[in-house]
Amino acid sequence: MPEITSANDRSETYEQFRTLNGVSLEERKNELLARMGQPSAIKEDPYLGCDEYHFDDVKVGICEDTGMIQYVHVEGFQEHWSLNGTVLPMQIDAIHQALGEPHYVAEDGEVYLRGHYAIKVYMKPGSSEIRGIDLFDDTVS
Structure with a gap:
């Protein structure tokens, strides 16, 4: 089990978002598959x-x-989830302590920006229940 960073430990300021659960947006498909092996499934993303x-x-x-x-x-x-190699609890309070105030609050979640990269924490509307977390390039539409 990886070491879990206390939500009170803000020594990592997250000036950049480099990896989410060990995966970087800068990797290419062949690098990802060589490192992680074959996926359990491949499905079409209906949006992209x-x-x-x-x-x-x-x-x-x-x-x-x-x-x-x-x-x-x-x-x-x-x-838990991992940001830049640091394991964090999957709790909105811990995310707020680690990342600070969101740049945008949408109906379906909160968005945090660092450079060109963004993290979106998807939440069940009207609650603090996290549905998922995405890392993406904010400049790509």
């Missing part, structure tokens, strides 16, 4: 029309035309 690769603790959206990772997704039912 790209393939979504399902691994044990992460889903990765990859468009075949570029081989570039479009997004990294962690399901909200997991007890």
Whole structure:
């Protein structure tokens, strides 16, 4: 079990978002598969029309035309998630302590920006229940 960082430990300021559950947006499909092995499933993402690769603790959206990772997704039912290699509890209070105030609050969640990368914490409307967390390039539409 990886060491869990206390939500009160703000020594890591998260000036950049580099990895979500160990996956970087800068990796290419072949690098990801060489490192993580074959996914348990590959499904089409209905919004992007790209393939979504399902691994044990992460889903990765990859468009075949570029081989570039479009997004990294962690399901909200997991007890923990990892940002830049630091394991955090899957709780909104811990996320607020680690990342500070969100840049945007939408009906379906909160968005945090660092450079060109963004993290969106999807939440059940009207509650603090986390449905999932995405890492994506904020400059790609």
